[in-house]
Structures are given as C-alpha cells and as structure tokens.
Amino acid sequence: MTFSRHRTRTLALTASVLAAAALTTTACGSGDDGAATAASSASGAGAVAGGGGTVRIALIGTTGPTAAAKNDGSLAKDLAKVGAKVQFTGQFPAFAPAAEAINAGALDAAQGSISSAVGALAQKPSFKIYAAQLDNAKSEGILVKDPNIKSVADLVGKKVAVNPKGTGEYLLLKALEKNGVDPAKVERVYLGAADGATAFSSGKVDAWAAWGDFVATAKAKGARLLADGDQVGSENDTIWVISDTFLKAHPATVKALYENQVRHSQEEHADPEGAVAQENTGAIKLDDKAAAILADNYRDQDPVAKIDATFQRRFGDVSAFFAAQKVIPTKLDPATFTVDATTLGG
Incomplete structure (x- = not known):
C-alpha cells in the first residue's frame, strides 16, 4: 500500500x-x-x-x-x-x-x-x-510571526522552540541542512509543545517548529509557515x-x-x-x-x-x-x- x-x-x-x-x-x-x-x-x-x-x-x-x-x-x-x-x-x-x-x-x-x-x-x-x-507536508514546519524573517537563513542568531529528539528538532535541523545554515548559529530552545506554543505566542522565541493541530491553531492566529514539510524534505x-x-x-x-x-x-x-x-x-x-x-x-x-x-x-x-x-x-x-x-x- x-x-x-x-x-x-x-x-x-x-x-x-x-x-x-x-x-x-x-x-x-x-x-x-x-x-x-x-x-x-x-x-x-x-x-x-x-x-x-x-x-x-x-x-x-x-x-x-x-x-x-x-x-x-x-x-x-x-x-x-x-x-x-x-x-x-x-x-x-x-x-x-x-x-x-x-x-x-x-x-x-x-x-x-x-x-x-x-x-x-x-x-x-x-x-x-x-x-x-x-x-502532512502542509501541516508541519517552522512557524514565524516576524515579517522580517523571510527565509530560513534569517533564523541565524534567533531562538527556535523545538521538542528534543522529536518532530520539532527534526524539522528545524532538516530546514537548516536544506538551506545550508550551520545549526550552531541557531539557538534551539527545548520545550514541549504546550510550552512552545506559549513561548511563541508571547514572543519569547522567534520561531517554533511545530505540526498538526498546533500549526492549524497558530495559522488561525496569524502565524505563517516559513518552511513546510515539503520544503525541508521531511519524511x-x-x-x-x-x-x-x-x-x-x-x-x-x-x-x-x-x-x-x-x-x-x-x-x-x-x-x-x-x-x-x-x-x-x-x-x-x-x-x-x-x-x-x-x-x-x-x-x-x-x-x-x-x-x-x-x-x-x-x-x-x-x-x-x-x-x-x-x-x-x-x-x-x-x-x-x-x-x-x-x-x-x-
């Protein structure tokens, strides 16, 4: 199948x-x-x-x-x-x-x-x-709100919320690799999804690697996917x-x-x-x-x-x-x- x-x-x-x-x-x-x-x-x-x-x-x-x-x-x-x-x-x-x-x-x-x-x-x-x-390529990826963050390269020096050894960390690392960005130049903030949502909505992080219901909710509140699953080559x-x-x-x-x-x-x-x-x-x-x-x-x-x-x-x-x-x-x-x-x- x-x-x-x-x-x-x-x-x-x-x-x-x-x-x-x-x-x-x-x-x-x-x-x-x-x-x-x-x-x-x-x-x-x-x-x-x-x-x-x-x-x-x-x-x-x-x-x-x-x-x-x-x-x-x-x-x-x-x-x-x-x-x-x-x-x-x-x-x-x-x-x-x-x-x-x-x-x-x-x-x-x-x-x-x-x-x-x-x-x-x-x-x-x-x-x-x-x-x-x-x-689901369109329901996962790197969420941002700042209009000045226009590409994955713009994440250099920024804080990105990810869940460790899971979807968030995977999506961020795939995005950085795909765009030739050194992972050491982007700060990974290790948070669970609920805490990541809070940190993202309050501006304590610049971006959030998320998926599914979280992406749907964030997009409904005006966030956008900087790079989705297809764009980063997610499997x-x-x-x-x-x-x-x-x-x-x-x-x-x-x-x-x-x-x-x-x-x-x-x-x-x-x-x-x-x-x-x-x-x-x-x-x-x-x-x-x-x-x-x-x-x-x-x-x-x-x-x-x-x-x-x-x-x-x-x-x-x-x-x-x-x-x-x-x-x-x-x-x-x-x-x-x-x-x-x-x-x-x-």
Missing part, C-alpha cells in the same frame, strides 16, 4: 515518565470499556487465538483516529469481537512520556512520529511500530506503536486495533468536516478557524496503512539523519522495530 503525503501529528514532549505513569494509573476507561485489567495477563471471555487482553492506549491530543474511536465507542466493540477490552488513559502531552510509560509497563499503545519513535527506541527498545501514515511520518509485551501476548487484538484505526482514517478523508466535529469534543478544543484548517488537511489525507518497504526506508532515513546530527548515538534498523499488522492473528 502506498502511504499518503498527509497526516495529523502528535503533541510534543512536556512531561516526565512519572507524570505519564501517574496519568495512566489514575485514568478511567471509557464508559463502555468495563473494568480494565493488566494488558499482558488478561485474556477476556471468548477470546480468539491471539486475542484477549486489555489494551491501554494513550490519548495524545483531541483529534485523530484514537479520539474518534473513543468518542464513538467503536474500538471497545471491535476488540470485544476478539475477546479484548480497551482502556483509554488520561491525556498524555506527547509521545515521549507515553513511550516512557510503555517502558515502565504502564501503557501498551500510542501514536507518535518517526522522529519521536527513533528518539525513544534509541534509549530503550520496548515497542514495535505497527501502522503509519505519511507526513517524519505519523506512527502507531504497541508494546513488545502486548504484541507477543495478543497479536489478534493488535490487528483489530489496527483495522479500527484504518477505518477511522478512511472516514476522516471521506468526510473531513464530520470527522473533525466528532473528534474535536474534548476539554481543549480547536476554534472554528483552526478546525477548518484541520478538516482541509483531512481532505487530502489517505488512510492509515500497514508497514511496508516504503515506510521502512523512510524510517531508516530519519534514523540515519538523527544519527548524523548527533541526536542519537547510531542509526536504527527499521526491520527490527516494525511489524506488518495485517499478518497478525491466531
């Missing part, structure tokens, strides 16, 4: 593993989930071979297939068919703390980006990537991951989870306004203008897809780039950290 050039990007690093674990252990399941049990040991009544378990899945942001699956109750119903349950955790601010919660055995599944996954896997391999969606696809422990114990459940996410991403493409209206219902909501920008992104977006050779190549490219930039010690082997969800089952 050929991946789309479009996707919704996950939030950035703002919390530690302790905060992530606290969110996970105190979170309630959705209204139709029932009592959640330890994912690696629960089997579920009537589980099919390779099914069962209770998958604890991170909520990162308020839009996208996971939010849709929670809001309409469909994931709980789909997993019940293989004898499994779902527990939607409290909101995680980013993939990085979600990955740390997976490392700690407190979480099973989450959405992120290739760059954030590479950063996490380089520290402690504990999960596999089972689904992906190619990055930073959205990814969905599952813990090694859960995957080994419940492969059929992972396949059912994957199929639900594919279906919701198809619905986002077919009816973007309807999908945004269904997803954008949390305590933190996009305003009408930002929601319209997100719907426009969905309109061009193909569904979530299985892991294939194209994705593995792009994973390898991002990993090699981060290694060359000294963000991680060495590049990673894509085959070691990916699985084709369509082949899973009893």
Whole structure:
C-alpha cells in the first residue's frame, strides 16, 4: 500500500515518565470499556487465538483516529469481537512520556512520529511500530510571526522552540541542512509543545517548529509557515506503536486495533468536516478557524496503512539523519522495530 503525503501529528514532549505513569494509573476507561485489567495477563471471555487482553492506549491530543474511536465507542466493540477490552488513559502531552510509560509497563499503545519513535527506541527498545501514515507536508514546519524573517537563513542568531529528539528538532535541523545554515548559529530552545506554543505566542522565541493541530491553531492566529514539510524534505511520518509485551501476548487484538484505526482514517478523508466535529469534543478544543484548517488537511489525507518497504526506508532515513546530527548515538534498523499488522492473528 502506498502511504499518503498527509497526516495529523502528535503533541510534543512536556512531561516526565512519572507524570505519564501517574496519568495512566489514575485514568478511567471509557464508559463502555468495563473494568480494565493488566494488558499482558488478561485474556477476556471468548477470546480468539491471539486475542484477549486489555489494551491501554494513550490519548495524545483531541483529534485523530484514537479520539474518534473513543468518542464513538467503536474500538471497545471491535476488540470485544476478539475477546479484548480497551482502556483509554488520561491525556498524555506527547509521545515521549507515553513511550516512557510503555517502558515502565504502564501503557501498551500510542501514536507518535518517526522522529519521536527513533528518539525513544534509541534509549530503550520496548515497542514495535505497527501502522503509519505519511507526513502532512502542509501541516508541519517552522512557524514565524516576524515579517522580517523571510527565509530560513534569517533564523541565524534567533531562538527556535523545538521538542528534543522529536518532530520539532527534526524539522528545524532538516530546514537548516536544506538551506545550508550551520545549526550552531541557531539557538534551539527545548520545550514541549504546550510550552512552545506559549513561548511563541508571547514572543519569547522567534520561531517554533511545530505540526498538526498546533500549526492549524497558530495559522488561525496569524502565524505563517516559513518552511513546510515539503520544503525541508521531511519524511517524519505519523506512527502507531504497541508494546513488545502486548504484541507477543495478543497479536489478534493488535490487528483489530489496527483495522479500527484504518477505518477511522478512511472516514476522516471521506468526510473531513464530520470527522473533525466528532473528534474535536474534548476539554481543549480547536476554534472554528483552526478546525477548518484541520478538516482541509483531512481532505487530502489517505488512510492509515500497514508497514511496508516504503515506510521502512523512510524510517531508516530519519534514523540515519538523527544519527548524523548527533541526536542519537547510531542509526536504527527499521526491520527490527516494525511489524506488518495485517499478518497478525491466531
């Protein structure tokens, strides 16, 4: 399957593993989930071979297939068919703390980006990537407000907010490399997405490397993309991951989870306004203008897809780039950290 050039990007690093674990252990399941049990040991009544378990899945942001699956109750119903349950955790601010919660055995599944996954896997391999969606070039990049910053070269001597070892740092470094700018001449201000948004809106930084909902919100308030994903050569696809422990114990459940996410991403493409209206219902909501920008992104977006050779190549490219930039010690082997969800089952 050929991946789309479009996707919704996950939030950035703002919390530690302790905060992530606290969110996970105190979170309630959705209204139709029932009592959640330890994912690696629960089997579920009537589980099919390779099914069962209770998958604890991170909520990162308020839009996208996971939010849709929670809001309409469909994931709980789909997993019940293989004898499994779902527990939607409290909101995680980013993939990085979600990955740390997976490392700690407190979480099973989450959405992120290739760059954030590479950063996490380089520290402690504990999960596999089972689904992906190619990055949305027009919904990511370097945001600026100052009319005097007209090119990437104008970032020399400026402060740019980025999340470390994730999408923000990746986009900035790609932009600088593409335009022949020495990274040492641009100050990276390491902030999670929420703090980056605050710093950018208050003028404490000159630019912000951001994506997805953050770009939609910033553009709605008058910011502009100095350079977008296409212009910097981004290959930073959205990814969905599952813990090694859960995957080994419940492969059929992972396949059912994957199929639900594919279906919701198809619905986002077919009816973007309807999908945004269904997803954008949390305590933190996009305003009408930002929601319209997100719907426009969905309109061009193909569904979530299985892991294939194209994705593995792009994973390898991002990993090699981060290694060359000294963000991680060495590049990673894509085959070691990916699985084709369509082949899973009893």
